[in-house]
Amino acid sequence: MIIGKVISNVVSTRKYDSLQGYKLLVIQPYYGTQERYFVAADEIGAGEGELVLVTTGEVAGQALHRKAPVDALVIGIIDSEPSI
Amino acid sequence: MIIGKVISNVVSTRKYDSLQGYKLLVIQPYYGTQERYFVAADEIGAGEGELVLVTTGEVAGQALHRKAPVDALVIGIIDSEPSI
Amino acid sequence: MIIGKVISNVVSTRKYDSLQGYKLLVIQPYYGTQERYFVAADEIGAGEGELVLVTTGEVAGQALHRKAPVDALVIGIIDSEPSI
């Protein structure tokens, strides 16, 4: 899984119906992927600036309460940055 | 998910029958992957120059209205570039 | 999906039975992955030097006419290099 910070969100009016109701967050990864930024769906209410745990791939899609074509999902808010 | 710009499209006459009817777009990623370009299927009518949201992997194939061997799919047109 | 050129093929006598009958091509990617070369299965008869479209991951395995442990599959021959 990836640890990253919520930076902002993506607004898309024309999109798959199944994406309605999910927030699409721009995440800045700290650990777990070498991208500068990527987009993850959120249904637990992560706020801007919070540190989150993100899962990727098919398990992301399966974890959603309502099926959607999502390959990255916020699965937790991290209490404090892990000591590394 | 990946944010990228639609650059052009791929024409393939000899291909899997299941790919018939899907547009195959060349995408220039802004965020979410370090490739220079990659190909994504489209069934929502993204136009050249538009900024799109792309999902990858098995969830892409599952989201299609008709099954096809697609590992990247345009799932939304982005209203405006996110503030980062 | 990946765009790449067919370079040569891989010969493997001792292999999984399910791989029998599939050609295993060495592909030089142009776009979609940063590898120098990788191997993709082919069942549509892509020839050496041809530009092909390759899908990856589980959807590759699902698209085969006969199940095999394949994580990359040629799904189309590209008519001409896309304008980028």
Next chain:
Amino acid sequence: MIIGKVISNVVSTRKYDSLQGYKLLVIQPYYGTQERYFVAADEIGAGEGELVLVTTGEVAGQALHRKAPVDALVIGIIDSEPSI
């Protein structure tokens, strides 16, 4: 699969219910991925400083005794660093 060392763990109070009871470890990879660190779930009791084998993707989620949206899982403690 990835070989890496257990560095610390991630504490997340607000998270998916399905993640309750799994330890979330920060792993420093030695081989198998180019990340500096990533997070893997653990249900076999890997301790800090131990060398572990980690599997990724959908098979990680399937291997769990109780389903959870996990894309990386510790599947073994390695007896000694392999000779390379």
Next chain:
Amino acid sequence: MIIGKVISNVVSTRKYDSLQGYKLLVIQPYYGTQERYFVAADEIGAGEGELVLVTTGEVAGQALHRKAPVDALVIGIIDSEPSI
């Protein structure tokens, strides 16, 4: 798929029961991934120094004769290095 050379193997006494009986090989990739080394399961008896074909992701797990949380699997011994 990846082409690589078998370098050594990984010994893990404490591991998932489902991994019992599978050899876990350290592979040095030639083509198909940019890692220096990674671990793949083997059930066809690849020997040290042999060139092998490795498949990754969920198809690896599905190809096993007995289900196990494996994300990379040796699926063939390569007769001779492909001409590239």
